[in-house]
Amino acid sequence: MSVLILHILYIVAITVESMTAAIAAGRRSMDWVGVCLLAAVTALGGGSVRDVLLGHYPLVWVEHPEYLLLTAAAALATIAFARFMHRLKRLFLLLDAVGLVVFTILGCNIAREMGLPPIIIIVAGMITGCAGGVIRDILCGEIPLLLRSELYASVSVLTGIIYLAGLQTALPHDIVTFAALTFGLTLRLLALRFNWHMPKFVYARD
Amino acid sequence: MSVLILHILYIVAITVESMTAAIAAGRRSMDWVGVCLLAAVTALGGGSVRDVLLGHYPLVWVEHPEYLLLTAAAALATIAFARFMHRLKRLFLLLDAVGLVVFTILGCNIAREMGLPPIIIIVAGMITGCAGGVIRDILCGEIPLLLRSELYASVSVLTGIIYLAGLQTALPHDIVTFAALTFGLTLRLLALRFNWHMPKFVYARD
C-alpha cells in the first residue's frame, strides 16, 4: 500500500519541483525552453545523479519518459498561471517539503534494493532529495542554497536514519515508511516555521 | 554513405566547438592548459553526458582518444591564430550550427541503437547537441546561454523530431538524414539571421 502512496507522492513531488524551478527560471527571465529544461533537470536531477553514481541503470526518466513530459507540462503551466503563484507560496513550501522526504525514502529504497551498506543508503536518500536543487542553483549562477542555509540536507539525512532504523525493528514496512515521512515533514516544517538554522562556519582569515 | 558524411561533419563539429570554447576561454584570460581543457570538455561533453545518462559505455573519447588530441590541437591553433578569428565570425556561426544538427542526429542514433523510446531518442539528440555548451558556460561562471535565449535547444529538438518522423516513412535513411540536417541547419541560420527568440518568462514577484 505504501508503494502506491509513495508513487502518488512522487508524482506530486516532481510536479512541485518543476514548478518551483520554473519560478526560479522566471526570476532570471529565461525563455520558455530554458524554463522547461530547468524544470526537468531540477525535478529529475537528484534521482539521475544518484543512479549515475550508483551505476543503477536505466535512469527513471529513461524508463518512464512520461515524467519528462510531466515536468515540461508543469513548467508551462507555471508560466501560464504565474500571476497566481505568489498566493500559493505556503502550499509550495509544504509540497516542497513533501518532495524532500519522499525523494529521500525512494532514494534509500533504490540503494537498499542494490544491497548497499547503511551509510550509502542514507547518502543515496540525501542525494535524491537534494541534488536536483543544487543543479538548479548552479544553472542559475548561484551558490547552492543547500550549502549555505536551512535544515534541508540535515532533514533528508535524519529522515533516512529514522527510516533505516525503523526497518531494523519488527514494525511493518508501511508503518516505518509513514513514520519516517511524518518525522521528516514535521522537522522540515518546524525548521521553516521557527527559522531553524545550522550554525555557520565563518573563516575570514587572509 | 551518410555514415561517412556524418563522420566527417562530426570531426568538423568537434573542431569548431573546440575553437569557440577556446575563444570563450581567451575572453576570461585562461591559461593554455585551461584553454585546452575547456575545449575538450565543450566539444566532447555533450556526448559524454548523453552516454553517462544512458549507461552507454565506453564513451566516445575513451574509445577514440585521438579526438581528445584533436580538441587540444584545435584549441592551441585558436591561440596561435586568434588575431584572425574575428574575421571568421560568420563562418564559425555557420559551422557551430552544423555542429548542433550533426551532434543531434548522432545522439539520436545512439539512443535508437539502444532501442530506447522516441522521447528519449529526441532528448538524447538534444543533450548531445546542447550539453557541451552548458558545461562550457558553467565553467566560465555564466548562466548557460541555452536557458536564456536563442533558438538552440528548440532547433535540436525539432531536428530530432523531423529525423525520427522521417525514419517512420519509406524514405531511404540517407535521404532522411540529409533532410533533417538541412531542416535544422536552415532553421538555426534563419533564427540567427532574423534574430528569432523564444518568448521569455519573466517573474519579478517578491
Next chain:
Amino acid sequence: MSVLILHILYIVAITVESMTAAIAAGRRSMDWVGVCLLAAVTALGGGSVRDVLLGHYPLVWVEHPEYLLLTAAAALATIAFARFMHRLKRLFLLLDAVGLVVFTILGCNIAREMGLPPIIIIVAGMITGCAGGVIRDILCGEIPLLLRSELYASVSVLTGIIYLAGLQTALPHDIVTFAALTFGLTLRLLALRFNWHMPKFVYARD
C-alpha cells in the same frame, strides 16, 4: 610495498582535500552541513568523475563508506581548529601537492587495470587529481582556478607521462611509482615557490 604507501598517502590526501575545501566553505560562510558536503564532494569528487566517465563501478566511496565519514570528520575538525589553520598554510600547500600526485598515480592505475590506451590513462590520472577542485570551485560560484592559473593540471599530466613511461622500462614498479611521485611533487613545489605559470590566452576582441 608501494601499494601500502600509496594507500596511506591516499588517506592523507582525502583528509587534506577535505580540510582545504572546508576552509573554502568557511570563506563563504556555509553552514556545518554545507562544509561537510563540500569537503566530501571535493575530496572524493575527482575519483567519482573518473569512475563515472570510465564506467568503473562501484565508486570508491560506495565500496568504502568510511571515506565519506573521514571527509566529514576532517571538515568538522577544520571548523574546530580553524583559528590555527593559517599557521599551517605551508603544510597544507605541501600536502595538497602530495594529494595531487597521489590521486594522479592512483587514477592512472584504475585506467591501466581496465586496459585502456595510454592517453586515457594519463587523462584518468588528471581527472582524478583535478576534478574535485573544479567541482569545489563551481559549487563556490567561482571560475575554476584550474582553468585560470598555476601549474596544476600540467603537473598531473606530466606525472602521468613519467609514470607511464617508467612502466615501459625494466625498472621495478615501486621505483617507478616513487620516481613519478617525487618528480610531480618537486615540480609542483617549484612552481609554487617560483610562481611559475602557464602563459595566458587573452582574447579581448568584440
